[in-house]
Amino acid sequence: WYWLGTWECAPLEVEVRLSLVYLAMEAGYMEKVDELCERHSLDKFLDIKVLETSIPQGRYLHLEELMIEEIIWVDEVEGLLDATCHIEDVKVIGLDCEWKPNYVKGSKPNKVSIMQIASEKKAFIFDLIKLHREVPESLDNCLTRILLSPGILKLGYNFQCDMKQLAHSYEELKCFKNYKRLLDIQKVFKDPRGGLAKLAEKVLGAGLNKTRRSSDWEQRPLTPNQLEYAALDAVVLVHIFRQLPDQGDEWKSCIESHMETTKKYKKRPKK
Template identity: 60%
Template structure:
């Protein structure tokens, strides 16, 4: 059959046929693939379609098996040759309807694989005929006689290396000279067709054809049009083909629209830094600002690469965000002068822009890193009706690496917040930590509030897998689910409910350093305490229908138990009892 020892894909097809019963497998004749000398393209495609239809595997696996089979049987004397046989198949393939597009990709990819792996060279005669046939097929697709998408058309031209000469010959043989192409031939035909593609905004197809036939007639206006229509991939492909001047025009277009990320990518890829020094610096500043807004200060500092001007800009961003300790840290580390006055000017602005613990009347923040303090915290929290939960861990910016252990856990009421040093407590007294947190998390009282806390509890379980306390929880109300329409995370929700947002600049700070900075402690405590205040708004200030709103937040209370066989009845009864007294 012209197959080598690697017959697994073909055997898969046979197995699929047998699995579908004798009636189904009897309709196929795989033996016909063993010698293609007298097999027409139409019969070949019909057999191929039957193999596909009768396969029981998923579409992708069937496609791969058939691709392997086709590339192998192309060695079995298809007439007049492998390349021209595939073009003939492409010509008749549209009669198979919905199979046409998928099978066209299969045939082209199979032939490409055949060219790469075949030990015998394809004859020059076969390739010349294939080019002529492919050029004729191209005209038929353009004229709407053969229905193919533009991607298949472009792939066919590239696969058979169809040139302008082949288009000229195809036009002459088709009689197209009678309709105005005699003087210009293929060039005029292509320019008109590509102009129509540009008008219809099929930019990538137009660029692919211009590149393939080495045409350059549209000019810079074409580049501008692609940018305006946000087809950046096609615009860059065209600019690279046209050379450095067009790349510079593309960068200028991006810059004028403040599309700094796109501009910088083109500059870096094509080594245009010397042509656009100011724009490069502006792009770097924009990148630092994006990182600062995500609270990725360490990454931003590394990207500054010791550049004084960029570091001063990063200090300004830290001032603007109210991250005063980061300002001090950067100024000290890089000996930046003349910034303290600017820092002082920013402090008042920051104080007015974000919520603080004093605004919530939180009386005490307690750091807990030893057993006695943990037991006292547990006793206090067990007496509360409602508590807020959150946790923090040091970010890990190494791609593909495991996240760091959860460093601290914040648990608090409306007046008092405990910050648990999980790393130290786990190392010193893991059993006590497990017992105390189980008493809090796995009891029906108090009601536990979190914001996307199911993500946090998952991280806690990964960090401390041998502790039972993080494997289940009771009476958790995720505030995020109650306000699904809110944007901007917890800070955005806080601003919506309480009128002022949270300063999240310390979110990605080093939570493993000891002692934590005062601002870090306030940040951590605030995330837990504000949840209680938001809950009060839900409970005490419902919109119009009070009973409906109460039912709504109660319906979001969830529990999670590792042992799914446990009865749900006691939990539902306890949930109702606990919720009713809040």
């Protein structure tokens, strides 16, 4: 890939920079796509349809072959309670979240827009923006029940970083400050190259199509392609986990919990 050395010396024309973005996307260098878009503020020029057609039609995972029964959009309190009840009845879930990219240099990241929680058969997509605006207490209570449940193993791919982004996006909520039994799949396989897409290809025989990663996650409704992408990112974690050997406890050493402690200050005696 001779063009990999041209990132710094690329001409200033937008067309040339976009060509580099599409080449990076085609080669699977998603981190480089994000870096280029952020550096040159290219988000408003990106055409998702062009991105999709620039990708060779290789072997990608689809929800049907993973036997997913349904994708459930959660944006009201009734759906939130139903989703929580279902999730509390399973032992293993996959976690992920998405937010709209912000490629303006020096600006703050956008709020996390959606959070995906998947069991082996169902994928729930939580509209965090709407739920936080309309039913913040219910959202906080339900996600706290899930994230702090000692009976549920939570799977993520470098999800500690996502938790920090969630906590920053919704500072007044307590649910994103603590978690129990989080297993980082990235640490288990000890091979960060290529991200989750390459890991899925290695373990499950097919990768993930990442063209929707840089799309607008704040638009409503999300497109069918966005919904499938979001669901797959969480569901695939459960299926990768199922391929771990039952014997041996090596992967269990990667399970982490985090409980935020509040510092207590002793009152000084009055003089």
